[in-house]
């Protein structure tokens with residue numbers, strides 16, 4: 001396909017037409033550098049249904065993507081600390097769920113794939129949507145499901161697509177962080193309304209627990225709906241705090257920050273200084289001493305859990 005042909009495809013999209021997998025890949029690739037609007041909604045990603053029809057994925061709001069990030073972070077900690085060595089994808093990681101033998105491409109907001117499966121994939125499978133289909137063993141959808149029709153659409157998608165007979169998904173969660181709802185799906189079982197409490201990964205993600213209070217921390221404040229008058233104070237108090245953190249004097253010190261002698265200076269931040277236990281963190285596995293949790297955790301992760309390869 002020549003360049004002008006490529007341009008044509010994005011300009012003349014027709015959602016009633018069927019597209020080939022090559023065209024689908026090209027369209028999503030082009031959407032990485034340009035965007036289109038459909039019915040007033042900015043679109044930067046399509047999914048593909050079993051009839052080759054493009055399903056526009058509206059851009060997700062910051063609030064929901066922040067929750068996606070938090071879930072991926074918790075799962076990522078488990079993945080590394082528990083030495084799972086698996087693969088985690090987020091909202092643009094499209095899988096072919098192969099529903100009834102038909103290609104059906106969908107990106108769960110968070111998904112987990114075992115290392116064995118990932119390593120067994122061909123280059124074609126990793127880099128294109130061609131080749132034999134594969135799917136994750138765990139999938140999460142994050143959405144506002146307060147509207148019954150939205151809930152039913154996602155509930156159907158999870159049951160029909162994620163748990164299609166040909167798919168590998170064994171565990172799925174539908175999470176609504178704003179309305180504090182979590183639905184649990186397991187292969188061969190009915191959907192279970194879990195409520196808003198911590199949930200474990202069972203034998204699919206052994207030892208993993210999603211802590212919902214950390215998701216609450218991400219969302220935190222209840223936003224006042226539509227009250228522009230009272231919004232004045234809302235962001236202001238936070239904005240006033242900002243300049244303190246980025247004072248130029250601190251920036252100049254930063255290149256030498258890793259020296260232990262500057263321990264007291266670097267714990268200048270409000271929370272750090274209160275927590276005296278954070279200074280002198282002795283690694284229980286070696287002789288190294290740290291003065292903040294971040295450096296300590298990074299050390300434990302790279303030296304004792306993952307064992308960084310030295311060149």
Ligand SMILES: [Zn+2]
Pocket residue numbers: 283284285286287288299300303304
């Ligand atoms: Zn150590």
